Amino acid sequence: MSQPKAAIKPYHHPAAGWGALKQVAAQLALQKIPVKGVITLLSQNQPDGFDCPGCAWPDKEHTSTFEFCENGVKAVAAEATAKRVPPEFFAKHTVTELMEWSDFDLENEGRLTHPMRYNPATDKYEEISWDGAFELMAKHLNALADPNEAIFYTSGRASNEAAFLYQLFVREFGTNNFPDCSNLCHESTSMALPPTVGIGKGSVTLHDFEHADTLLIFGQNPATNHPRMLGELREAAKRGARIVAINPLKERGLERFADPQSPFDMLSFKGSKISDMFIQPKLGGDLALIKGMIKFIIQWDDEAIKNGTERVVDVAFIEQHTNGFEAIAEDARKESWDVIVEESGVPLEQIEEVARIYATGDRVISTWGMGITQHKHGVATIQTLVNLMLLRGNIGKEGAGLCPVRGHSNVQGNRTVGIYEKMPQAFLESLERVFDIKVPREPGYDAVAAIQAMIDGKAKFFFALGGNFSIATPDTDRTWQGLRNCDLTAHVTTKLNRSHLVHGKEALILPCLGRTEIDMQETGPQGVTVEDSMSMVHISYGMNKPASPHLLSEPAIVARLAHATLKHSKTPWLEYIKDYSKIRDAIEQTLPHLFENYNERIKHPGGFRLPVPSSDRIWNTPSGKAEFTLHEIPRNSPIHQARAQYGDRMFVLMTTRSHDQYNTTIYGMDDRYRGVFGQRRVIFMNPEDIKRMGLKAGDWINLVSVWQDGVTRRADHFLVVAYDIPQGCLGGYYPETNNLVPLESVADLSHTPTSKSIPVIIEKAGEQKVSHAA
Numbered sequence: 001m002s003q004p005k006a007a008i009k010p011y012h013h014p015a016a017g018w019g020a021l022k023q024v025a026a027q028l029a030l031q032k033i034p035v036k037g038v039i040t041l042l043s044q045n046q047p048d049g050f051d052c053p054g055c056a057w058p059d060k061e062h063t064s065t066f067e068f069c070e071n072g073v074k075a076v077a078a079e080a081t082a083k084r085v086p087p088e089f090f091a092k093h094t095v096t097e098l099m100e101w102s103d104f105d106l107e108n109e110g111r112l113t114h115p116m117r118y119n120p121a122t123d124k125y126e127e128i129s130w131d132g133a134f135e136l137m138a139k140h141l142n143a144l145a146d147p148n149e150a151i152f153y154t155s156g157r158a159s160n161e162a163a164f165l166y167q168l169f170v171r172e173f174g175t176n177n178f179p180d181c182s183n184l185c186h187e188s189t190s191m192a193l194p195p196t197v198g199i200g201k202g203s204v205t206l207h208d209f210e211h212a213d214t215l216l217i218f219g220q221n222p223a224t225n226h227p228r229m230l231g232e233l234r235e236a237a238k239r240g241a242r243i244v245a246i247n248p249l250k251e252r253g254l255e256r257f258a259d260p261q262s263p264f265d266m267l268s269f270k271g272s273k274i275s276d277m278f279i280q281p282k283l284g285g286d287l288a289l290i291k292g293m294i295k296f297i298i299q300w301d302d303e304a305i306k307n308g309t310e311r312v313v314d315v316a317f318i319e320q321h322t323n324g325f326e327a328i329a330e331d332a333r334k335e336s337w338d339v340i341v342e343e344s345g346v347p348l349e350q351i352e353e354v355a356r357i358y359a360t361g362d363r364v365i366s367t368w369g370m371g372i373t374q375h376k377h378g379v380a381t382i383q384t385l386v387n388l389m390l391l392r393g394n395i396g397k398e399g400a401g402l403c404p405v406r407g408h409s410n411v412q413g414n415r416t417v418g419i420y421e422k423m424p425q426a427f428l429e430s431l432e433r434v435f436d437i438k439v440p441r442e443p444g445y446d447a448v449a450a451i452q453a454m455i456d457g458k459a460k461f462f463f464a465l466g467g468n469f470s471i472a473t474p475d476t477d478r479t480w481q482g483l484r485n486c487d488l489t490a491h492v493t494t495k496l497n498r499s500h501l502v503h504g505k506e507a508l509i510l511p512c513l514g515r516t517e518i519d520m521q522e523t524g525p526q527g528v529t530v531e532d533s534m535s536m537v538h539i540s541y542g543m544n545k546p547a548s549p550h551l552l553s554e555p556a557i558v559a560r561l562a563h564a565t566l567k568h569s570k571t572p573w574l575e576y577i578k579d580y581s582k583i584r585d586a587i588e589q590t591l592p593h594l595f596e597n598y599n600e601r602i603k604h605p606g607g608f609r610l611p612v613p614s615s616d617r618i619w620n621t622p623s624g625k626a627e628f629t630l631h632e633i634p635r636n637s638p639i640h641q642a643r644a645q646y647g648d649r650m651f652v653l654m655t656t657r658s659h660d661q662y663n664t665t666i667y668g669m670d671d672r673y674r675g676v677f678g679q680r681r682v683i684f685m686n687p688e689d690i691k692r693m694g695l696k697a698g699d700w701i702n703l704v705s706v707w708q709d710g711v712t713r714r715a716d717h718f719l720v721v722a723y724d725i726p727q728g729c730l731g732g733y734y735p736e737t738n739n740l741v742p743l744e745s746v747a748d749l750s751h752t753p754t755s756k757s758i759p760v761i762i763e764k765a766g767e768q769k770v771s772h773a774a
Helices: 015-029 035-041 072-077 087-094 103-108 130-143 158-171 187-197 227-238 262-269 287-305 315-321 325-334 337-344 347-359 379-389 410-414 424-436 447-455 477-483 554-566 571-578 578-590 636-649 687-692
Strands: 118-119 126-128 150-154 213-217 240-248 257-258 277-279 364-368 401-404 463-467 488-493 506-512 528-531 538-542 650-656 683-685 699-704 712-723 729-733 759-765
Touching: 015 477, 087 126, 087 447, 130 463, 130 477, 130 488, 130 506, 130 554, 150 158, 150 447, 150 687, 158 463, 158 528, 158 554, 158 571, 158 578, 187 379, 187 401, 213 227, 213 347, 227 240, 240 325, 240 347, 277 347, 287 337, 287 347, 287 379, 287 477, 337 347, 424 578, 447 477, 477 712, 488 578, 554 571, 571 578, 636 650, 636 759, 683 687, 687 712
Parallel strands: 150 463, 213 240, 213 364, 240 277, 364 401, 463 488, 488 506, 650 729, 683 712
Antiparallel strands: 118 126, 118 506, 528 538, 650 759, 683 729, 699 712, 699 759
């Protein structure tokens, strides 16, 4: 468990390129990947191969060309590792001892091989049979006074088949308690889009990226989070499309990118320029920036009317397809430029420049990530962005549209097939009709509400279908308190992580097959389906030998748990395990308007696209039109209140990933594009702020969250790193800073934790030397 040498040294190369290839080689060596495992990588995202277990960026027509992705290679290498964690490992280590290990060291031990049960007498996990595990969980579930005392969490990596069986089991059991990773990231998107354009999904496909002449990239770092997206941006830039990156941190991947499959990029060592313009709003300033762009559009349109020249807004589109234009136009006319500049943190001339780029683009795509969603006003910001796009008819035409870029590979598909605490009544009625069951109608707990229920003792059973709930969530100390209050916690997983150590009075670790592994059932090898960020559904087949003969697939674990728990169920749970096509038939019967001929359509290379009405300018809103929505620029948020109390001592912190990380999975200790090596406890800070606070780069600080609930939240001993970030703003990695996010600090309407706008004050900590290279 030795740690690499810590250092801070600037990174001047393009994203990807030789650096990516070097890191891939290091990962393959670290995970002891055999030759066959390297060959496996060539089957990633291919018609007869497996879907990447990493991000949800779509595949390029599943052609035979290998599309290199450093992130995907890391995900596959971590799953295909030769390292194993057998029962003997747990016999050597107590849970108390393992809690002292880093998150990287825990997962770096390798693949779990046997189901394990926690023994409080020895403080160790011990082997248990699968039958024993299912019997224990069924006993706990059936002993609950109310089904709502059980919580069922879902990771976005679960397949459509596993997720559908899961929600069916849980609803037949009697609850809608479905906290999932969407609650923590893109829930603001899911809440913002249906009232405005009629569906909570993006309207574009990869085909649109090939025809866009302008791209606005809000709150994203594709080089780390969706590396294959950079290929599309590179091609767009090469043909002359204008790309504007809008992000508080100056991310290297949005400046220059070297495609490892391009001989020119690799041999030139310079890569390709990506962004024409890089705008750095302060944290939470995007809504004000977008309103400034809208104000310029309306101002220029008013001048065109006065002068009798061509209108700036798309009058025909607005009249035929929208409601509410006059209200947002009048709101823009009245908005103060001083407020826009102050609250956005962007100079007026830059706002005008990006507004001009948008106004002169014929086909514009706007993309966004969690830099937009994880704020108190995340929903309002997305709806204001929709306003901007509607002004010039940039939704529902070739080369234009909305593109929320989601994280895990099937997070969108999980929601489609029922993983949601507030599924529409039509879906619940269909479940009842198809399966002849009664399902609960009252909404269940989302992630934040689930944590509170566990803290309050209202929830006693916690089951996680994948993920790392204990550190993916906010307010870490309170989340751990809630989990430890449970009578039983159980986790379906491939590798050891922190959540298995933050356990209830009883606990289970349930090891499952990975996406890359052959899933052999009674009728032969099984494939599973996923839905990417652009609503494409395709099938994935594993090709590696399972890491252990004692692993079960996720569908098998869910079905066997349901069979053990629901003693009088008419649902043929065990039959579904034999042949996953029967699960897809059940999905089709439940959602026939989406999954007609499901099993036939997935035979086509690349699969099929689910209906997205907004792509065709069909608006499933009450009015039948796209809706402009009015939102004020926030002036009295928790950030404003904290600043009024603490003045310039208060900073706004955003959590972010390092480059050697995907969600909570830590692949290594480097963040090379930001110049951080061998460490993770760092805080990115503006050089002027460092000087103002009497600090210098290389000092150590503590962070204290500011919230009006009397709870002290601290994160101690972080290295100050000078970085190009707006004054008054800080950046730090999660999960190390998640404990600073108050559980009650959530986005309006969506309940998403505000992990990109945390008010904190800083204290100087003790000295510890780290080398700083020029």
